[in-house]
Amino acid sequence: xxxxxxxxxxxxxxxxxxxxxxxxxxxxxxxxxxxxxxxxxxxxxxxxxxxxxxxxxxxxxxxxxxxxxxxxxxxxxxxxxxxxxxxxxxxxxxxxxxxxxxxxxxxxxxxxxxxxxxxxxxxxxxxxxxxxxxxxxxxxxxxxxxxxxxxxxxxxxxxxxxxxxxxxxxxxxxxxxxxxxxxxxxxxxxxxxxxxxxxxxxxxxxxxxxxxxxxxxxxxxxxxxxxxxxxxxxxxxxx
Amino acid sequence: xxxxxxxxxxxxxxxxxxxxxxxxxxxxxxxxxxxxxxxxxxxxxxxxxxxxxxxxxxxxxxxxxxxxxxxxxxxxxxxxxxxxxxxxxxxxxxxxxxxxxxxxxxxxxxxxxxxxxxxxxxxxxxxxxxxxxxxxxxxxxxxxxxxxxxxxxxxxxxxxxxxxxxxxxxxxxxxxxxxxxxxxxxxxxxxxxxxxxxxxxxxxxxxxxxxxxxxxxxxxxxxxxxxxxxxxxxxxxxx
DNA sequence: CGTAGTATGTACGCTAGCGCACAATATGGC
DNA sequence: GCCATATTGTGCGCTAGCGTACATACTACG
Numbered sequence: 001x002x003x004x005x006x007x008x009x010x011x012x013x014x015x016x017x018x019x020x021x022x023x024x025x026x027x028x029x030x031x032x033x034x035x036x037x038x039x040x041x042x043x044x045x046x047x048x049x050x051x052x053x054x055x056x057x058x059x060x061x062x063x064x065x066x067x068x069x070x071x072x073x074x075x076x077x078x079x080x081x082x083x084x085x086x087x088x089x090x091x092x093x094x095x096x097x098x099x100x101x102x103x104x105x106x107x108x109x110x111x112x113x114x115x116x117x118x119x120x121x122x123x124x125x126x127x128x129x130x131x132x133x134x135x136x137x138x139x140x141x142x143x144x145x146x147x148x149x150x151x152x153x154x155x156x157x158x159x160x161x162x163x164x165x166x167x168x169x170x171x172x173x174x175x176x177x178x179x180x181x182x183x184x185x186x187x188x189x190x191x192x193x194x195x196x197x198x199x200x201x202x203x204x205x206x207x208x209x210x211x212x213x214x215x216x217x218x219x220x221x222x223x224x225x226x227x228x229x230x231x232x233x234x235x236x237x238x239x
Numbered sequence: 240x241x242x243x244x245x246x247x248x249x250x251x252x253x254x255x256x257x258x259x260x261x262x263x264x265x266x267x268x269x270x271x272x273x274x275x276x277x278x279x280x281x282x283x284x285x286x287x288x289x290x291x292x293x294x295x296x297x298x299x300x301x302x303x304x305x306x307x308x309x310x311x312x313x314x315x316x317x318x319x320x321x322x323x324x325x326x327x328x329x330x331x332x333x334x335x336x337x338x339x340x341x342x343x344x345x346x347x348x349x350x351x352x353x354x355x356x357x358x359x360x361x362x363x364x365x366x367x368x369x370x371x372x373x374x375x376x377x378x379x380x381x382x383x384x385x386x387x388x389x390x391x392x393x394x395x396x397x398x399x400x401x402x403x404x405x406x407x408x409x410x411x412x413x414x415x416x417x418x419x420x421x422x423x424x425x426x427x428x429x430x431x432x433x434x435x436x437x438x439x440x441x442x443x444x445x446x447x448x449x450x451x452x453x454x455x456x457x458x459x460x461x462x463x464x465x466x467x468x469x470x471x472x473x474x475x476x477x478x
Numbered sequence: 479c480g481t482a483g484t485a486t487g488t489a490c491g492c493t494a495g496c497g498c499a500c501a502a503t504a505t506g507g508c
Numbered sequence: 509g510c511c512a513t514a515t516t517g518t519g520c521g522c523t524a525g526c527g528t529a530c531a532t533a534c535t536a537c538g
Contacts (some may be wrong), residue, residue, distance in 0.1 A: 006310065025439075032338065045498075060377075061484080062378070062381045062419060064381065064385055064460065065460050066385075068385050070380065070381045070384050070385065072376075072377040072380045072381065073377075077283075083370075084370060085476035086366070086367050087366045087367065087369060087373075088363065088367035088369075088370050088472065088476075089367060089370050089468075089471065089472045092370070092373070092374060093374060093377075093378075093464050093468060094377065117358065119356065119358050124327065127325070127326045127327050128326065128327035128328060129370070130373075131322075131323060131326035131327055131328050131331070132328075133373070134331070134372070134373060134376065135331060135332060135333075135416065137311075137373065137376050137377050137380060138299075138301065138311040138332075138333060138376050138380075139301070139332075140380045141309065141311045141376060141377075141379045141380035141383055142301045142309045142311065142383075142420070144381075144383040144384040145309050145316075145383040145420040146305075146307050146309065147304055148524075148525095149525075151525080163492085169496075172484085172485065172486090173485075173486070174484095174486095177458065181381070181384040181385060182525075182526090183525070183526060183527080184485095185486095185487085185488085185525090185526085185527090186487085186524090186525065186526085188485095188486060188487065189487095189488095189525095190248055191486095192486095202486090203485095203486095203534075204485055204533090204534055204535070205484090205485070206486080214451075220303050225332050229328075229331075229332060233316060233327065233328045237327075255531070387494075387495095388494080388495075411514085411515065411516090412515075412516070413514090413515075413516090420498060421495075421496090422495070422497080422515095423515095423516085424495090424496085424497090424517085424518085425494090425495065425496085427515095427516060427517065427518090428495095428517095428518095430516095431516095431517085441516090442504075442515095442516095443503090443504055443505065443515055443516075444505095444512080444514085479538100480537105480538095481535105481536105481537090481538090482517095482535105482536095482537090482538100483534105483535095483536090483537100484533100484534085484535085484536095485532100485534075485535095486531100486532080486533075486534085487530105487531075487532070487533090488529100488530090488531075488532095489528100489530090489531100490523090490527105490528090490529090491525075491527095491528090491536105492525105492526080492527085492528105493524105493525090493527105494523105494524095494526095495510080495517100495522105495523090495524090495525105495527090496521105496522080496523075496524095497520105497521095497522085497523105498519105498520085498521095498522105499518100499519090499520085500517100500519090500520105500526105501516100501517075501518075501519100502515100502516080502517070502518095503514105503515080503517090504513100504514085504515075504516090505512105505513090505514085505515095505518075506511105506512100506513090506514100507510105507511095507512090507513105508509100508510085508511085
């Protein structure tokens with residue numbers, strides 16, 4: 001697991017800011033630990049802070065009337081939670097819960113808004129991130145329609161892996177199922193196949209990835225699309 | 240069909256601008272007719288213009304490696320095409336094609352960008368729209384996972400209806416199927432049920448909605464969520 | 479060290495939607 | 509008015525994933 005003390009630049013958005021800009025924000029950035037399962041925002045709820053994860057992962061998901069749910073995107077150290085604060089409307093129908101315990105830096109909403117409205121590099125970075133998030137959500141929509149549970153599991157594992165500095169995720173099959181919006185048994189079956197192929201190993205809430213390349217052989221194209229889009233959008237973000 | 244001459248304020252985003260702002264843009268807004276099937280943007284392609292539909296409807300969709308496709312959102316008179324121009328990155332993996340022929344006002348990309356960067360009411364309106372678009376895409380993702388073809392067809396018909404001033408859509412079942420990312424036969428079946436219930440009537444590429452309330456009885460919650468979110472975000476947009 | 483409770487494995491019938499094949503019917507262009 | 513073509517109807521068998529039920533196995537905690 002992640003034992004390093006958190007650093008500002010472990011969050012890619014903070015890291016993408018010009019040093020002077022980050023320096024200015026530092027005194028307002030508060031480090032907080034987020035426990036697994038913590039609900040940061042319910043549907044229609046208002047966030048008081050925006051969160052920049054370093055080691056935590058937050059899941060953006062919807063809960064339907066019949067109780068079933070689906071993740072539309074995850075937010076890890078590549079992003080932030082709380083875009084509705086600067087996009088307008090202040091809240092969304094989305095839920096946000098902690099999917100992997102860890103640390104975030106947080107910033108008071110009004111302060112972020114004020115900074116955003118300066119229109120400088122921070123605005124640029126946040127809008128780019130929002131664009132990347134849209135791609136992620138869109139790809140989830142398409143993937144939900146056309147790809148198998150096994151493919152989607154691989155996508156989800158890879159995206160989660162990219163947000164951690166570890167090959168092990170603390171995660172029950174039940175939880176993964178609710179993220180993907182499928183039955184727990186569906187995950188048991190798909191994960192069983194991957195384990196037989198010696199791509200992953202799991203025991204009661206711990207999944208270890210043995211062979212990342214193996215995941216990439218089983219994943220659908222959706223992972224690559226999202227990954228490349230994030231890379232592309234942040235490669236030249238400072239220009 | 241729509242025989243009125245197009246007006247600027249038929250597009251809700253343009254209508255939401257303060258009169259002075261709209262006045263300033265008018266001389267740059269060019270009215271163009273968009274024929275059915277026109278591809279405005281391929282995956283990774285760059286738009287030279289942004290488009291504000293009045294009577295046209297544009298579909299944002301993905302095409303997968305295996306050739307299947309799915310719409311992630313539609314853009315009608317409630318919105319605009321080309322958010323990536325101001326969000327950053329200039330292009331996206333999304334395709335944009337004309338789903339219903341009609342008119343759009345278009346604006347040169349660099350000009351829009353310049354206006355956006357003023358940070359005034361236009362920026363506010365465009366960001367709010369983007370937020371609403373995110374809700375629409377998210378809801379599509381969830382709907383794809385959990386709802387039946389019939390429910391999704393109703394959602395799609397209602398959303399499309401809201402963008403037209405007409406009860407009749409010019410639309411083959413084949414086209415609807417490719418939007419929803421399902422088989423054409425699936426649409427034939429679902430549409431058959433709706434026709435038997437006297438909710439719609441169709442003949443070779445023309446669908447007439449006889450009973451809008453009937454559609455709302457068969458639709459899933461997703462329609463309402465999207466609809467309400469658009470209403471909410473634009474109710475107070477000028478404040 | 480035993481046990482309660484959580485997590486995972488497995489089985490079975492069921493349904494929605496798929497893929498394919500082909501029939502039937504409408505419509506616009508000649 | 510006729511025909512080529514686009515559109516819609518229908519009928520298979522098939523599969524992925526669902527819902528349910530219950531068995532097993534791990535592990536944390538007393």
